[in-house]
Amino acid sequence: MKIFIDGPDAIGKSTLARYLSNKYDLNLYHMTSGNKNDYAEHLDFITRDENLLCDRFCGGEYVYPHIFNRQAKLSNDEFNRLFEEMQKHNCVYVVLYAKDINMLKSRLDARGEEYDDIELQNQLFREYAQYLPKRDSFLSFELSDVESYNRMFYALDKLCKGDVC
Numbered sequence: 001m002k003i004f005i006d007g008p009d010a011i012g013k014s015t016l017a018r019y020l021s022n023k024y025d026l027n028l029y030h031m032t033s034g035n036k037n038d039y040a041e042h043l044d045f046i047t048r049d050e051n052l053l054c055d056r057f058c059g060g061e062y063v064y065p066h067i068f069n070r071q072a073k074l075s076n077d078e079f080n081r082l083f084e085e086m087q088k089h090n091c092v093y094v095v096l097y098a099k100d101i102n103m104l105k106s107r108l109d110a111r112g113e114e115y116d117d118i119e120l121q122n123q124l125f126r127e128y129a130q131y132l133p134k135r136d137s138f139l140s141f142e143l144s145d146v147e148s149y150n151r152m153f154y155a156l157d158k159l160c161k162g163d164v165c
Helices: 013-023 039-047 060-068 076-088 101-111 118-131 146-161
Strands: 002-006 027-030 052-055 092-098 138-143
Touching (some): 002 013, 013 146, 039 076, 060 118, 076 138, 092 118, 092 146, 118 138, 138 146
């Protein structure tokens, strides 16, 4: 079983990652800007012979080059090839974004973190979610309240109990 999660800061990726990795006994990885984040590194995670979950994955290479005005480390062709490999290896890919940007701001405030670019992050992850190929194991969730989080947990548990994971 392999699960990859993307979304803006403070959306709940790490909470979801800890929950799923504990429930399904998955090795947990947290990708950051310190990773190579190139095609080879992403492909390595997809093809590893282990049950794993990555908190952050290739979506950052769609979002962060726009925010930090830098060259993307993945081309559109490489994104498409990664999506094909994820499907071939029965990976679950989840993209999260917020309906209410104030939810993200209050979480970042509570952490003592800045949120100058959080609206743009959220907007770009929402756009990115629309770019995902239509697959049963590629999911996106607009999160805003406890009920929306519960629906997300239910959908992921249902998917991970099936043959996809």
